[in-house]
Amino acid sequence: MSVKSIAVFGGNGFLGRKICEVGVRLGYNVTAFSRSGKPPSNLPPINVPWINKVKWEAADLLDPSSYSSKLSQYDSVVHSVGMLFENQSYKKVANSNFNALRDAQNLANSLKGSNPMAKDSKLTFEAIQRDSAVLLADAFLEAKGPGLEPAFVYISASQKPPFVPERYLTTKREAEFELACKEGLRVIAMRCSFMTEEHSGPNPRSVLGGLVLLGHSVKQNTIGDSLSYVNNLIRPPVSTEQVARTLYEKLESGYSGIVRDEEIAKK
Template identity: 40%
Template sequence: MTSKLLVFGGNGFLGRRICQEAVHRGLEVISISRSGKPPVLNSPLRERNWIREVCWESADVLNPSTYRRHLKGASGVVHSLGILLEDESYKRKLKQESGSANSPSYSWASWLPSIGSNPLIKNDPNFTYEVINKQSAITLARAFANTIEREGIDSEDLPTFTYISADRGFPMIPEGYINSKRQAEEELLRHKDVFRPIIMRPGFLFDEMKGPQNTRTHIHHLLEFLNMSNKALLGGNFECINGIIRPAVSIQQVSRCILSKITDPKFEGIVPLEVIKEA
């Protein structure tokens, strides 16, 4: 089995860091997105060298015929797509109303709930929990399973399928969000005889490389403060509060954890937030 990793949504907020970590670990990396373009990063050139090591390909996750050839010989697939809200048009409206990127109000509008940029699904009429969070993962998993079965299965070295799920639902977020994630998980775990399913359950995501003025960083600090306050004042003894105040996790931690699980031939199953935080 070759060390070829396919990352669907590889130029998104989390996907790009998964690609970067995989390159650093010596894997052959192919990013699949609708645009097929690499991400535009503002970091120094030396920190962007990994981008040249990734093969950036265009495909539609809901149409296996557009990417089936890439599945052949793959040692792993990562599904890094998802939406927190089914209608994210309000974000664009708020940003337009708040003016240019230099205006103070622009920055707070930019943090509004989102899993990140998902190039495969922009302007897609199927921008729903059912299609993006669930059906796209199931479609991809079935296509990968069929490819593996045609090539033959080595029970000692099964390929991996990694799904970016979620720790739990969020206040004021429709139940359909977490329900779609859990339903996708159930389907993926049924394929454990063909590939090793790896289910990641991160919480709120932030980027360690962003500066202190980044809004996601502000939210991260707020969540950490609330968690410390919960433990210090309440001892973390109230499950109802523990279920609401959950720690944030960086996309670098998630990426490191993903690659560690992928390269562990004995691991399969769910990776909770507490384990991801240790990466």
């Protein structure tokens, strides 16, 4: 049997790099597309073996001409690009070495006082989370041709995190709908809850993940699943490893449709 190939757009991001790592572990030929075309930096040496087995390519997701000619060689494509806020400063804070007071102040400073008229039109929820996914899916379908039904994985979300604008979730749902309407494409929508990274050092994301897990445990031990509103509000966190493993299981099983966070959390 030939080796399977996969293209991960956003492959050097928080989840994307784990999808690449697990793909290498499972024997896939993995190509990671990102704006820089470079592997993630500042990772522990243990990551070097799998990083060296990934092909790193530069591409602009909103410009299909930068990647469309390369898509025919892949069995599957993953769209793992998203954002919680349109001001991208929060990403540097969320994954930095942990200093609670400093990071809280930096995050607050990065999000307050932004001028909507000064925003880059390419860095909106609509552009990044919806339009880029639709453009990528169209280019993939055209590259593969009729009758093949290639697999397209979209990293979605189960709910809107606190303090995050509503458009974060609505644009993901709009993307899910538009992708599902495309004939000849096997779409898998991964509705992830808050994600953490296994074996990571202390940082704002890992601390917040611990609080999310604690909140879910308290809910389960007090009211259980009796209140649907609370169930939708307080979701169990998942690790990037759980998301990546579930993604490949769904790819290899021929599944299409929505994958909910409850199923991901069981992996």
